[in-house]
Amino acid sequence: MTLLAFGINHTTAPLAIRERVAFGPDRVIAALRQAHERAGLAEVAILSTCNRTEIYAHGEEDLQRLLQWLIAQTSIELDDLNNCYYCHRDDEAVRHMMKVAGGLDSLVLGEPQILGQMKSAYSVAREAGTLGPVLNGTFQQVFGIAKRVRSETAIGENPVSVAYAAVSLAQQIFSNLKQDTALLIGAGETIELVARHLVEQGIKHLVVANRTLERAQRLATEFGAEAILLADIPEHLHRADIVISSTASQLPLLGKGAVESALKKRKHQPMFMLDIAVPRDIEEEVGELDDVFLYTVDDLHAVIDENRRSRVEAADKAEAIIAEGVSLYQRQLRALDAVDTIKAFRHQAEQLRQIEYERALRQLRSGADPEQVLQQFSRGLTNKLLHAPTTTLKEAGARGRADMIQLAHQLYHLSPDADSVDEQE
Incomplete structure (x- = not known):
């Protein structure tokens, strides 16, 4: 059985590929x-964000079967997938998961949201019933190490998230946000962070659009914004200088025609549009329009690079913590192996004891001398317990396996000058 961390991310695949392998929240449990059933994975969890889709699994390794399942679940083709996937196994899978949870593998080094996203992936897998003892224990180790990375390094200080980078990019187009209106599409954690950063930068007016008005109103209340439904966006789009979108929609929400209409109403005043969603919320053709500055999550690299340079030292310390975490994970796996062996050993000893006990009980019931029965019981139990190791040690001696002889001394705490005992079998 193998532990796998399989996936694609922002370093191996462009957005056009990533959005074809994304799993929306409404699809994850079924997937x-x-x-579990079709790819033959005993345990499995799926992490799907704007920058990565990863499958964490434990089971008999059958990579081709996993690839075929993923192709059947998504719109990607095998050639495209072969060019961008990675697959880590066992210790390296654990190391990768720890790096992801700690923010070391994110587009934004130290990204604070990813740990919550991984915890959500864990919770959904529990709900789906696809977690078992191996993945459950692995996730607990991963979360513990991620917590240490956050608390023992500076990687999380003044975090520069994708949301922060989005607002920084907007400021390169509109230097004075105090005169601007921003339309935020979605009401999840990323949009909430975007709203917070925009308010901190003094944005003049915020409009939050969401599929359900209740969630939009929650953000609107917190940030003094206006709440609308997604269906109402065409009526309000012309008011927006800045549009930032991050939803889980599987289809685009804004098309070229709607944006053209908004530009006419704005008399072609420029619009900054940032699509953080994967799959994309804004049609790619919108970028062809004059007076529209359309960016995707992959365009945030320049802003992110500054953050990455400032966190290299913290990342080095985080790597050391992760190395400790992997070593601890290895020790615990070995300890689990030992536990299984000890259980088997004790079970075998108990079976032998029961056989001798029942034999002694029969003799007592037939009127045999109790002292004689006890002697036979103790001698018989000793012989049965020692028969297998004695035979194995004789064979080891004949083959010159001094290491096994030494191991027997360690296991049974034997003294080199111990008195010999006559073997009775």
Whole structure:
């Protein structure tokens, strides 16, 4: 059985590929159960964000079967997938998961949101019933190490998230946000962070659009914004100088025609549009329009690079913590192996004891001398317990396996000058 961390991310695949392998929240539970049944994975969890889709699994390794399942679940083709996927196994899978949870593998080094996203992936897998003892224990180790990375290094200080980078990019187009209106599409954690950063920069007016008005109103209340439904966006789009979108929609929400209409109403005043969603919320063709500055999550690299340079030292310390975490994970796995062996050893000893006990009980019931029965019981139990190791040690001696002889001394705490005992079998 193998532990796997399989996936694609922002370093291996462009947005056009990543959005074809994304799993929306409404699809994950069904996908997990199908992976369990059709890909032959004993345990499985799926992490799907704007920058990565990863499958964490434990089971008999059958990479081709996993690839075929993923192709069947998504719109990607095998050639495209072969060019961008990675697959880590066992210790390296654990190391990768720890780096992801700690923010070391993110587009934004130290990204604070990813740990919450991984915890959500864990919770969904539990709900789907596709977690078992191996993945459950692995996730607990991963979360513990990620917490240490956050608390023992400076990687999380003054975090520069994708949301922060989005607002920084907007400021390169509109230097004075105090005169601007921003339309935020979605009401998840990323949009909430975007709203917070925009308010901190003094944005003049915020409009939050969401599929359900209740969630939009929650953000609107917190940040003094206006709440609308997604269906109302065409009526309000012309008011927006800045549009930032991050939803889980599987289809685009804004097309070229709607944006053209908004530009006419604005008399072609420029619009900054940032699509953080994967799959994309804004049609790619919108970028062809004059007076529209359309960016995707992949365009945030320049802003992110500054953050990355400032966190290299913290990342080095985080890597050391992760190395400790992997070593601890290895020790615990070895300890689990030992536990299984000890259980088997004790079970075998108990079976032998029971056989001798029942024999002694029969003799007592037939009127045999109790002292004689006890002697036979103790001698018989000793012989049965020692028969297998004695035979194995004789064979080891004949083969010159001094290491096994020494191991026996360690296991049974034997003294080199111990008195010999006559073997009775």
